[in-house]
Amino acid sequence: MPLLILLSVPLFAAIVLAFIGDRKYAPEINILGSAATFAAGIALALEVYVKGPMLAGGNFFFVDAFNVYLAVLTSFVSMTTAIFSRRYMRKERQDGHVGPIRMRFYHAMFQLFIFAMLLCLLTNNVGVLWIAMELATLSTVLLVSLYRTPSAIEAAWKYFILCGVGIALALFGTVLLYFAAEKVLGAGGEALLWTNLSQVSGKLEPTVLSLAFVFLMVGYGTKVGLVPVHNWLPDAHSEGPTPISAVLSGLLLNVALYALVRCKVLVDGSTGTHHAGDIMMGFGLLSIIVAAFSLLRQKDIKRMFAYSSIEHMGIATFAFGLGGPIATFGALLHMLVHSLTKSAIFFTVGHASQMHWTQEMDRIKGLIRGNPLVGWGMMFGVMAIVGMPPFGVFTSEFLILTATMKDAPLLTPFLLLGFAVAFAALFRRVQPMVTGPAPSYQRPIKAAHIPVMLHMALVLVIGIYMPDFLNRWFHTAVELLK
Amino acid sequence: MHTNLAAQINSFLAAMILLTAFGMLVQRRMYGLIHLFAWQGLFLSISTAIVGFVAGAHHLYISSILTLSLKVILLPYILHVLIQRLKIHKEVETIVNVPMTMLIGIALVIFSYHLTAPVRELSTLMTRSTLAVALATVLLGLLMMITRKHAVTQIIGFLAMENGLFFAATSATYGMPLVVELGVALDILIAAFIFGIFFFQIHTTFDSLDIEQMARLKEED
Numbered sequence: 001m002p003l004l005i006l007l008s009v010p011l012f013a014a015i016v017l018a019f020i021g022d023r024k025y026a027p028e029i030n031i032l033g034s035a036a037t038f039a040a041g042i043a044l045a046l047e048v049y050v051k052g053p054m055l056a057g058g059n060f061f062f063v064d065a066f067n068v069y070l071a072v073l074t075s076f077v078s079m080t081t082a083i084f085s086r087r088y089m090r091k092e093r094q095d096g097h098v099g100p101i102r103m104r105f106y107h108a109m110f111q112l113f114i115f116a117m118l119l120c121l122l123t124n125n126v127g128v129l130w131i132a133m134e135l136a137t138l139s140t141v142l143l144v145s146l147y148r149t150p151s152a153i154e155a156a157w158k159y160f161i162l163c164g165v166g167i168a169l170a171l172f173g174t175v176l177l178y179f180a181a182e183k184v185l186g187a188g189g190e191a192l193l194w195t196n197l198s199q200v201s202g203k204l205e206p207t208v209l210s211l212a213f214v215f216l217m218v219g220y221g222t223k224v225g226l227v228p229v230h231n232w233l234p235d236a237h238s239e240g241p242t243p244i245s246a247v248l249s250g251l252l253l254n255v256a257l258y259a260l261v262r263c264k265v266l267v268d269g270s271t272g273t274h275h276a277g278d279i280m281m282g283f284g285l286l287s288i289i290v291a292a293f294s295l296l297r298q299k300d301i302k303r304m305f306a307y308s309s310i311e312h313m314g315i316a317t318f319a320f321g322l323g324g325p326i327a328t329f330g331a332l333l334h335m336l337v338h339s340l341t342k343s344a345i346f347f348t349v350g351h352a353s354q355m356h357w358t359q360e361m362d363r364i365k366g367l368i369r370g371n372p373l374v375g376w377g378m379m380f381g382v383m384a385i386v387g388m389p390p391f392g393v394f395t396s397e398f399l400i401l402t403a404t405m406k407d408a409p410l411l412t413p414f415l416l417l418g419f420a421v422a423f424a425a426l427f428r429r430v431q432p433m434v435t436g437p438a439p440s441y442q443r444p445i446k447a448a449h450i451p452v453m454l455h456m457a458l459v460l461v462i463g464i465y466m467p468d469f470l471n472r473w474f475h476t477a478v479e480l481l482k
Numbered sequence: 483m484h485t486n487l488a489a490q491i492n493s494f495l496a497a498m499i500l501l502t503a504f505g506m507l508v509q510r511r512m513y514g515l516i517h518l519f520a521w522q523g524l525f526l527s528i529s530t531a532i533v534g535f536v537a538g539a540h541h542l543y544i545s546s547i548l549t550l551s552l553k554v555i556l557l558p559y560i561l562h563v564l565i566q567r568l569k570i571h572k573e574v575e576t577i578v579n580v581p582m583t584m585l586i587g588i589a590l591v592i593f594s595y596h597l598t599a600p601v602r603e604l605s606t607l608m609t610r611s612t613l614a615v616a617l618a619t620v621l622l623g624l625l626m627m628i629t630r631k632h633a634v635t636q637i638i639g640f641l642a643m644e645n646g647l648f649f650a651a652t653s654a655t656y657g658m659p660l661v662v663e664l665g666v667a668l669d670i671l672i673a674a675f676i677f678g679i680f681f682f683q684i685h686t687t688f689d690s691l692d693i694e695q696m697a698r699l700k701e702e703d
Binding site: 150153174176 | 539604620624627633650654656661662668673676679683687
């Protein structure tokens with residue numbers, strides 16, 4: 001029942017918001033819808049926590065420890081983003097960046113996007129997963145071009161075309177997967193269910209599955225933003241409205257990675273080797289290195305944090321590829337803390353660029369003087385994201401590093417190099433932005449503080465003391481992904 | 483005998499699909515491109531129907547009708563209307579290095595045969611030999627998107643890739659489950675709306691649908 005509510009609320013909210021349009025209370029409805037989604041997510045998580053994995057809707061939906069934690073995370077971050085978006089988008093409207101029609105569109109598509117991601121996570125059907133992933137892309141494409149500036153349109157076009165191509169390749173992989181599954185499970189929708197596939201994974205034809213994985217890896221890897229198929233990501237994340245950047249970086253990448261990890265478990269289970277994991281490690285490591293060095297060259301603040309997202313997705317992909325209980329635990333935790341931290345950073349970035357009328361880092365200065373909470377929020381956010389203790393990202397990166405030293409010691413220096421370069425690049429840039437006197441062109445704004453503080457507090461708590469239920473939860477998920 | 487004949491007709495249609503894919507790769511005129519795309523959809527639709535009939539997989543009829551209505555009628559019609567509204571129907575695109583593109587295309591076909599060899603050996607379906615053509619169509623669509631710099635052309639390349647994917651599903655497994663095929667068709671329909679809006683946005687912003695002009699977002703050194 002909570003599952004039904006969880007999926008129907010955002011869909012319903014999308015329709016309602018499409019009708020409400022640009023009325024004064026539209027942002028509040030948006031928040032309300034997201035809050036209801038979050039409540040349903042919590043209820044579903046409790047149900048799974050007490051009763052264990054479950055099937056619903058005639059095997060159409062499948063909920064276990066792995067996807068329910070991502071569903072809760074998705075609904076939580078979408079709620080805080082909706083809160084942030086209320087003040088942020090109001091300012092954008094006052095500045096004349098968006099008109100009433102686009103605001104209507106923005107709210108409706110935001111909710112549709114949340115729906116698509118939740119469907120991705122909760123569906124049991126590999127084909128429906130693909131459809132929902134495409135829907136998630138399509139619902140955000142026109143949000144990226146919301147401001148209709150030449151660069152925004154260019155970014156959205158790139159996003160549309162590159163993700164379209166990527167996801168087409170993933171569909172070919174799905175066809176091959178179905179080909180292998182049909183031989184064992186018979187034709188029909190049943191052959192594409194995760195639950196059925198994982199039961200017979202040993203009997204699936206390994207050569208076909210390896211071939212399928214190559215296509216799935218490139219396809220879903222495009223959506224995760226892994227190098228070398230990442231080109232759309234910095235553009236799309238930097239040109240769209242900031243709330244959209246926050247959910248793209250914080251949530252959509254996670255959802256795509258979720259799909260990839262499920263495929264990997266299936267394929268490695270079938271072939272009995274570690275090939276799929278190796279491929280993921282390769283892509284992950286390449287992403288870490290390339291993104292870390294790209295960080296050094298950025299001038300646009302949102303673009304820089306987009307590259308940071310590529311780096312962190314690379315870390316999680318690498319860790320899932322490495323496998324083993326410690327690395328997998330680290331990767332699950334990393335997905336959680338990265339999502340919280342990165343969206344918090346984007347919230348502060350959004351306000352910072354509104355205060356200075358620009359996204360150029362050279363012109364953003366004296367944030368702490370201008371607005372202490374935005375300034376300190378960004379400072380702590382960046383400290384967390386580069387992996388400084390006591391924040392949660394430190395814990396996850398430490399776990400991943402430990403596992404790497406044990407299972408693949410030769411790769412440790414590369415991983416460390418990536419961490420170090422990213423650390424230097426981000427600090428070099430952020431320190432001048434937050435400290436120093438406020439420039440004359442800076443203007444005061446009404447910032448949304450609650451989302452940032454909430455996220456950072458959670459990251460801090462997870463870093464200092466991991467709650468017992470979270471711990472048990474991740475352990476169950478690790479068992480599932482063996 | 484019956485199956486044998488059907489398999490031959492299907493192979494013929496596969497050849498035609500591949501031929502149209504190559505044709506699109508070097509077609510410079512907008513209308514010519516759209517017509518080629520519609521023909522490809524028609525071949526795909528007939529092939530799907532024949533396979534559905536011979537194999538007794540009746541859900542393929544639905545897939546065939548979907549292809550016919552979407553890829554042969556609706557999308558070409560939308561594209562027609564769009565390029566007339568945007569007054570770009572007389573545009574002739576310059577394509578650099580046609581022989582090279584063709585050679586790469588041929589290499590992609592050979593590569594597809596090589597890649598799908600394990601699937602062909604395992605399959606017992608009468609359509610197994612056409613899977614390579616399906617993958618080749620996907621890759622040729624991809625090649626078209628890379629080599630061409632016009633927004634409409636890129637979209638047609640994208641849609642041709644989707645044709646290849648539907649063909650792959652029919653060849654490898656007599657079609658995906660119905661819910662998946664319907665969902666994919668829905669996604670294509672939404673995508674059609676979006677690129678329609680996009681054409682106007684790009685046209686009003688850049689005064690042309692030439693993608694080359696979009697070069698703002700580059701890494702600066």
